[in-house]
Amino acid sequence: MKSKFIYPILPLIIISLALEILVKTNFFPSYLVPAPSQVFKVLSFENLSLWKALGQTSLASILGFTISLVLGVLFAILLSTSKLIEKVFYPYAVFFQTVPIIAIAPLLVIWLGYGLPTIVASSIIVSIFPVIANTLTGLRSTEKPLLDLFRLYSANPKDTLLKLKLPFALPSVLVGARISSGLAVIGAIVGEFIAGGGIGEVVNVSRTQQRVDIVFAAVFLAALLGLAFFLLIDFISKATLKAWHASER
Amino acid sequence: MVSANQINLENVQKKFSSDQSLVLDNINLNIPFGEFLTILGPSGCGKSTLLRMIAGLETPTNGQVLVPINTNEMGFVFQEAHLLPWRNVFENVVLPQELKNNVNQLSVDEALKKFDILDAKNKYPHELSGGMKMRASLARALVNKPKLLLLDEPFSALDEIIRQKLCEELRSLWEREKITVVFVTHSLQEATFLSERVIVLSKKPGKIIFDEKLNLPQIRTKKLYSSLEFIELTEKIYNFMQGARYEK
Ligand SMILES: Nc1ncnc2c1ncn2[C@@H]1O[C@H](COP(=O)(O)OP(=O)(O)OP(=O)(O)O)[C@@H](O)[C@H]1O
Ligand SMILES: [Mg+2]
Numbered sequence: 001m002k003s004k005f006i007y008p009i010l011p012l013i014i015i016s017l018a019l020e021i022l023v024k025t026n027f028f029p030s031y032l033v034p035a036p037s038q039v040f041k042v043l044s045f046e047n048l049s050l051w052k053a054l055g056q057t058s059l060a061s062i063l064g065f066t067i068s069l070v071l072g073v074l075f076a077i078l079l080s081t082s083k084l085i086e087k088v089f090y091p092y093a094v095f096f097q098t099v100p101i102i103a104i105a106p107l108l109v110i111w112l113g114y115g116l117p118t119i120v121a122s123s124i125i126v127s128i129f130p131v132i133a134n135t136l137t138g139l140r141s142t143e144k145p146l147l148d149l150f151r152l153y154s155a156n157p158k159d160t161l162l163k164l165k166l167p168f169a170l171p172s173v174l175v176g177a178r179i180s181s182g183l184a185v186i187g188a189i190v191g192e193f194i195a196g197g198g199i200g201e202v203v204n205v206s207r208t209q210q211r212v213d214i215v216f217a218a219v220f221l222a223a224l225l226g227l228a229f230f231l232l233i234d235f236i237s238k239a240t241l242k243a244w245h246a247s248e249r
Numbered sequence: 250m251v252s253a254n255q256i257n258l259e260n261v262q263k264k265f266s267s268d269q270s271l272v273l274d275n276i277n278l279n280i281p282f283g284e285f286l287t288i289l290g291p292s293g294c295g296k297s298t299l300l301r302m303i304a305g306l307e308t309p310t311n312g313q314v315l316v317p318i319n320t321n322e323m324g325f326v327f328q329e330a331h332l333l334p335w336r337n338v339f340e341n342v343v344l345p346q347e348l349k350n351n352v353n354q355l356s357v358d359e360a361l362k363k364f365d366i367l368d369a370k371n372k373y374p375h376e377l378s379g380g381m382k383m384r385a386s387l388a389r390a391l392v393n394k395p396k397l398l399l400l401d402e403p404f405s406a407l408d409e410i411i412r413q414k415l416c417e418e419l420r421s422l423w424e425r426e427k428i429t430v431v432f433v434t435h436s437l438q439e440a441t442f443l444s445e446r447v448i449v450l451s452k453k454p455g456k457i458i459f460d461e462k463l464n465l466p467q468i469r470t471k472k473l474y475s476s477l478e479f480i481e482l483t484e485k486i487y488n489f490m491q492g493a494r495y496e497k
Pocket of ligand 1: 265266267268272290291292293294295296297298299453
């Protein structure tokens with residue numbers, strides 16, 4: 001179990017060591033690439049505000065992801081109710097996939113102001129599509145004979161949804177959730193670039209001050225956050241599947 | 250001719266809108282309540298379609314299908330068990346009652362007992378063999394005490410031994426309860442062993458080319474297979490089926 005984590009950390013250690021030597025021997029100038037020890041120093045003591053930023057970004061990502069999940073599933077259920085509704089509204093779902101968030105983030109600031117709402121909205125816009133698309137695929141994967149059986153027993157639409165279609169869709173919903181968890185972090189950081197706060201602002205400000213060490217530290221934290229988030233959702237989805245979908249055991 | 254205690258199909262034709270070719274043609278069929286009827290015929294001739302029409306899952310393009318039985322009083326079993334994987338055997342079998350809001354644990358246990366799967370009631374589908382899954386599926390079809398049991402090649406995915414065992418159990422269930430059974434199969438042996446009456450459909454578009462009551466003993470065991478009357482009957486139906494395959 002432990003060795004599973006050692007393997008990916010190994011290259012990190014080797015590259016860090018190599019980089020440390022290259023920077024300390026002035027092979028790379030330290031204003032372009034910071035020495036890993038310097039990044040580590042920024043992370044550990046100097047800058048409490050960096051950790052505060054991580055907290056803000058985490059909160060925005062979790063909010064964005066949760067709302068994406070709930071709205072995405074509800075939207076997919078709506079789309080799945082009729083072919084016509086799907087034809088009319090699915091293109092708007094694709095819009096979330098294709099919209100350049102950088103271009104509309106300033107609009108979000110105008111509508112929602114500087115602060116959390118804009119950042120969460122940006123996170124939602126970036127992360128909602130995989131939930132919609134995967135849930136919809138899942139809702140369509142119900143075994144046909146079982147749909148017939150529910151029809152035969154004149155099951156009402158609510159039972160058909162809750163006792164048949166949604167459970168059948170659950171594995172797909174969780175695939176969507178896993179993809180969207182990483183995207184929610186990216187969306188939040190992009191939002192922070194424009195609306196301020198969190199890791200996005202730290203990167204943006206440090207960049208203008210030529211503090212590559214802080215930029216590196218912030219990017220490193222952002223990557224860790226994305227990874228932690230992904231692993232958390234992965235863990236939750238495996239646990240859920242185990243309980244609901246006993247065949248996964 | 251039409252009465253309240255029989256299923257009646259009159260001049261039934263079926264086309265699917267997606268492809269306009271006839272699937273079933275000129276089907277006239279009376280099934281008195283309490284009969285065990287088996288439908289034989291080559292692949293793609295419309296057996297499943299006919300069964301689904303009786304269940305009300307398809308509507309005829311022309312003609313009339315009169316089934317004076319509420320769909321709630323029907324049981325349907327498919328080629329595969331189609332259990333819900335996140336529910337254990339008991340929860341799967343109780344489903345039809347749950348959907349009607351009249352759960353009765355005792356009658357669930359009774360249905361489980363009929364197909365000898367009570368011991369596995371807390372197991373999940375992935376923990377069951379193919380035969381046990383089919384037993385659960387049969388129990389689910391019986392839990393509402395249906396008047397009509399519709400079975401679409403339910404045993405075709407099972408091995409010979411289990412298939413024979415389930416045939417015997419289904420037959421003795423019918424002997425005890427005399428519910429109406431319409432059974433679709435590819436297997437001539439299965440058809441003759443199980444039923445009171447056999448119809449054979451021609452290849453697509455399916456028409457009834459053979460319709461006969463079988464003159465076999467009520468109580469049926471494995472010995473039946475080696476009896477002269479059984480062999481003669483299967484021979485006769487076999488010849489009709491061969492005709493169905495090659496003649497238009
Ligand atoms: N929903 C559908 N839409 C269009 N065509 C269909 C549909 N269902 C069945 N068919 C066609 O109707 C014909 C009869 O199908 P059906 O499943 O009733 O045959 P079958 O006798 O049960 O065959 P098998 O023995 O292979 O199960 C086939 O040609 C099939 O392609
Ligand atoms: Mg069929």
